[in-house]
Amino acid sequence: MTELPKAYQPEEIEKRWYEEWERVGAFRADPVTDKKPYVIVLPPPNVTGALHMGHALNHSLQDALIRRARMQGYEALWVPGTDHAGIATQNVVERELRKDGLDRHALGREAFVDRVWEWKREYGGRITQQMRELGESCDWERERFTMDEGLSRAVRTVFVRWFEDGLVYRGLRVINWCPQCQTALSDIEVEHEDVAGELVTFRYDLSDGSGSISVATTRIETMLGDTGVFVHPSDERYAGLVGKTVRHPFFPDRELPIVADEAVDPEFGTGAVKGTPAHDPVDFEMSERAGTEKVNIFTETAHVNENGGRFEGMDRYTARREVLAALRELGLVEEVERPYVHAVGHCYRSKTEIEPWLSEQWFVKMRPLAEPAIAAAQDGRVTFHPPRFAKAYLNWMENLRDWCISRQLWWGHRIPVWYCDDCGATIAALEDPTECKCGSSALRQDPDVLDTWFSSQLWPFSTLGWPDDTPDLKTFYPTSVMVTAYEIIYLWVARMIMSGMYFMDGQVPFADVFIHGIVRDGEGKKMSKSIGNVIDPLDMIERYGADALRFSLAFIAVPGNDSNSSEERIEGARNFANKLWNASRFVLMSLGDDRPEITGELLVEDRWILSRLDDTIEVVGRELDAFNFSEALHALHAFVWSELCDWYVEMAKPRLREGGAGAAGSVLVHCLDRVLRLLHPVMPFITEELWSKLRPGAGSVMTAPWPAPEGRRDTGAEDSVARFQDLVVALRRLKIEHDVPQGRRVPVAVAAGDLAAGLEPLLDQVVSLARLESIELVDDLGPAGADPRTITPAGLEAAMRLGETVDPALERARLERKRDELAAEVKRAESKLGNESFVAKAPAPVVEKERAKLDEARAAFAKVEGQLGALGG
């Protein structure tokens, strides 16, 4: 056996094992199998992306689930892939072009799209390479891209089906327009943010000169597109004005009717609303009802267009100033409230202010799709973890508005719709048509592409081969669990459920939705480049190892909660890896090639650690089933570090030193074996490396069975060892308190009373761990004052036979402190048990436990009293 280095060095090991895993096809799943499938489709990262901490968390948790499922005997499949990310990718390539002094229009559509593909081929593999560095066990042979051929066919199929079923339609609407990206956005792609603006109240004079009506707005420039004034039908203030018209101050020919409409809130502002149907969705609807004109005043870059008269050419903010100034000059401005804080929509990509803009777009009718998806969450066919997110999902689903799916971009799935120039027909088709039903070949394809999320929503089944009826689809759909951050529940999760149920015979795409939080910095601040608090996961992998990064994230992953990551945490995880490494190194060095099985007589400490292991196995399994990674890993961490390393390994040393593996060796092998399996899903590399040393020739730990409790709980052993640990700690402390060097071996006497029998088999261990010269079990410690005394919570008394008298004053102070603690405990327990209702109503085991505690405390108290009395004074 080769010598293991003294500190764990992840770099070489990680590289070696990942190559090996890929070489033997360890991540491959087979659709022809007797095993039950366990399937996760990876939320596809943007092709433009680089692995960030959010991915690291999301992917670490999925890999842990998949690796565990694989060990549990499932046919585990994790489907990887990337998303074409319309706007983001187009922006990246456009930026590149600009460096060369070009823009996409100069290149033309086809050449530009070619250029993006070229970019994708060159850089699109970056993030998947980084995923390998993290150790992700996805089935790379099944890697997909949202714009590859198969997925494109899925997109077209969905579009055409929905078009034919009347769920996809085209309409003239006020949509969210991003003047920066120059495309429409759906409602969820708009982020509302409070900004300090102004609320301008101004006056429209009635055309007949009989008076005026005042309206208020935060976007005064939009009055250039006003075509009406709306009031509430029951608003008496304006009852006499309805039916009259006002005149537009800048366009004297334009008469604006005053119309009553229920949508007006009479409480707000003046109770009268200026109607700008081309730039406000509500105004649009009111205009539809009233039949007023719709005047679009903006270009796609949010500059005033030819309908803006002398304001033409100004950008919207300049126009805002100038229109206000012009109205002031005319004496029409009544009030300007400033600052006026209100929510303004911003583009989720470019952060530009959204301009509501009238245009023809494609939409998906959501209500019919939402209904089954709502039912599925209500009756538990889809379960959210933690459940509170089901509420958010349902609330959103119940208030869905139609989804604007057309984007004025070039990079994406082109809308499979053609318009006939001759007969005006609209044709949606799977294959590009060459001629219209009318015989004309003058067909033009719709220039727009689909929202990126239109293809992502199909991910759970499109990646498995749909619309073909493939073996993968048969075996692996529906998938098992969707793992994602709460940020994209609406954007993505909800839509996958809707489209999945629609196209897969009502079958939900996944049974469980595990929602985790986002990764923040060490102080809980969101990571951002501008703050400079971003942690680069690849940097962390390089410095601490992938296992350390993964462990550090899973260790703090509480379902639904954000978690704070920091280099210190990752360092701590690295230290844990090193601890595991060294404990294993010790076991391996002690055993040589010997791998004894547990047989024959076990000592109480052996039974204790096996009992603790069993409990740990149970807890880890239970918590992982509930996606409580943090709880599971805390249990494992505590078992490995505190119980196995700090206590059991120390207790096993004397026997190991005596030579021959024996029971201690067999127990260590057993514990290590189980620990490596339990940790493997989160720390795949180090566990595989150590496994190969512990179990040479036994194959990969990846396919070792996931541990189940082995019926080794032993509460008697746990009690005995707990008391023993208390005694060891008390003795170590006693030495420190009396300035006895830790290494100086002293004789000790212990009065254990009823507990003597339990302690007896552990006496040698007390000597060893408390570093004593000898230990003697006695009935009575003899007169106090002659030597330093201590007492454990369970009432074990011990004395160091130093052969020198202690300072009575110091000893008295120590004992008095102890006595006071015990007295308080006695009092607490007495008052509780003195409460008749407690004794009558509390469950019997609780009362029993309380009684036992009282007895123990009383006994210990009596002993301290005795020692104090003997001390005299």
Place this chain on the structure above:
RNA sequence: GGGCGGUUAGCUCAGCGGGAGAGCGCUGCCUUCACACGGCAGAGGUCACUGGUUCGAUCCCAGUACCGCCCACCA
């Protein structure tokens, strides 16, 4: 305007009806033959506030105060 979450040790956070936990930090001691990426022993919390339910509340309920987040067509 609705909804959700938070307030627990110096920091960051778990826990959640029966005697307060972790990681990091802090103090003292230790170059003990797996590990100084370590060992040993410690210090440190009226579990935000006010009521209520209960034999018993950090945990459940109501309210208050702050702090986050999400949703929203009051111009």
